[in-house]
Amino acid sequence: MAEAAGAAEVAPLHGGLPDEIVVWEVLVRLPPKSLLRCRAVCPAWRRVTSTRDFLLAHHDRQPSLPLLCVYCYNLLSAYGISLDVIPFDHRAGLAAVDQLKSIARLGKSYFGVRASCDGLLILCGLYRNLDYSICNPATRQHARLPQLDGFAFLGMYPHSPTGEYRLLLEKPSYAPAIQGGYYVFTLGSDQPPRRCPDDAEHMIQELSAVLFRGSLHWHVEQHGTASNMIKVFSTTTESFRRMRAPALPGKAHLFEMDGTLGMSSFNDAATTIDIWMTQDYESEAWALKYRVELLATAEVTVMFGIGRFDGRWSVAPSLDGDVLVLVEFGDWLIQIDMDSKVVASFQRALRCTDQLRLKQSLVPHSFFPTLEGYVVNDSPFM
Template sequence: MAEAATAAATPLIHGLPDEVVLWEILVRLDPKSLLRCRAVRRSWRRATSARGFLLAHHHHDILAFDHRAAANAQLHRVARLDRHLYVDASCDGLLVLSTYYKGMHGSHISICNPTTRELASVVGPPWDFSTLGIYPHRPTSEYRLLLHQGSRKDLPKDQIGCFVLPLGPDQSPRYIGWPETKAELLDEPVHVHDGLHWYPDPGYHRSGSRKRESKPIIVFDTIAESFRQMHSPIVPTQAYIFEKDGMLGIYCHDDDKNTVGIWVLQNYESEVWDLKYQIRLPVEEIRGRVEDYVDYDFRDINLWDVNDVSGDGGMLLLVNFGWSVFHIDTDGKLIDSFNFDLQRLCVYQCQLKQSLVQHTFFPALKGYVVNASLFI
């Protein structure tokens, strides 16, 4: 009894409150470091074995890579999410979060600004929406969500498709239909020229197709709030769309993921595309930096930085492989590599631009809070 009382009265670290040690220090450790710290003291082992602590530690982090500071670029935490929360979309420093696997009934959608540390609920049950994108609607100066509602037996056909939801008090989703192609718009859209742009899900692994073809780009006009199509270059079916400085591009890789081709839309109105780069990835050098992997199979290839695509500037690729992210230039040179506490990384197709803008819609939304637990 006396020993237990003494242990309870002894602080985890002298000079610091236990709440700070637990929830500001230990909970941020990666699993390997946490296991090591448990061997330091019995009080540390007891505190980090509690169910509440383990649930909090099981959360996952949103990491940001600042591609503007290539010389000192690092991955850093932006927010710590519950294991059931996912990033759906981004725009002007705002992140749209969901607590569902796409397609499940009863989704809950929230919006946050990690810079101002604001969080609020947008929609939830009984709606069954997934988020396709977020955009500023210039005619009204409102931020709006583009939502999709899937097929359900209890819904009429005119309620299956896309909806627009302005962010503000007492707003309801407004039905706008569905693009003619019936394409699966699963990836994060690219926002340029007052439009959200998707390169349709190729279904590469489902169909096994490896032929080169041109698929129309799906465009959602954020002013008229209607869908249309654009031409795209003839590329392999596994291709992805990107944007930098208001210019649209598409990047793709060969079957072995050894070479990346980058197309740039030189003129938006005439829809003329140019094959700007073909980059041979430094496969052997990357293999040499990843000792725990024998087979070479990149998980994700993502284009991030475009410097003057109309001149002699280059582009910087981020390649996600296992626990590491590799930074590669247009000559195929490996610039740097990054990892985060040796944790496996899952790349979101989102760009986060830090913003201190105080949006008026936030306090009007349900559950509005500042300094919510997901912020660090």
């Protein structure tokens, strides 16, 4: 067993516990910052916690948390504004201050978060929407992606046949020089994005994709009519197909929960969130699992001094096995349970990031040093 072998190769780490327990039951469960601090305790801990096998196991044990962002005015930033990346740790018993701890602050925060995959974040320009970079907030690595100039970003995925990380892009048909359609770019490659077979009849409009069963999924919006179409991209064959969904009006968000694909949407009056789950993924059968009633406008005004829904919400699996619903009301972020009751509320300008979740990782990636403007623990990190 690789884990046991890795532990046995080092000197005893703790006089009272077997090395295998210390390494594979204690250290492997620490948050990334705590694990990095523990490496200063002794050389043996530093050696064993730096192996790839250990770091993969450590990443596997990190919680997958809803990702929130905060844009703050900051005099230390050359741009006058900074971006805090905040995983929402909603485990029971944590104080509010511990639930919303920033893991990274970016000083050049014309960046917004567009994708999260294996602890990596794709950032885009908030004002220049086609300006992209990649970062790992746990290792504080950052690099630009100038090869993506002129493309629209659609998704990020690990390509299982090669082990590479790839980006799915879209080039509008009216764009100059390059044929319109879908393209794939491999991180670390010196080759330009390559065109892949596409299905141009239903263009992708949702900001973030859900990686489920080795495929990226997007709900396809149709203006003026309810949409029952999901566009699916196989990350193995790198080809598209279509999937049926409940016919829902307006914007809908996809999410993954306990091996099941889910979808949430607001009703026309924006007073109810419907949550659908696949009963059988292969036969594309869906069922309505929850209907969450938002607080009436009068109640919201009384409780929070506001009466306006901002149109952003997030639905994700909770760490206790239920569904987590977050809704933005003015400067408040409100957590609501399946009985339509307020579980928690935060008076901060927290922003949901289109169903994105972050599972932190210290696993090294060889592509980072090959990218333009690569830095570690330097600007834009603050």
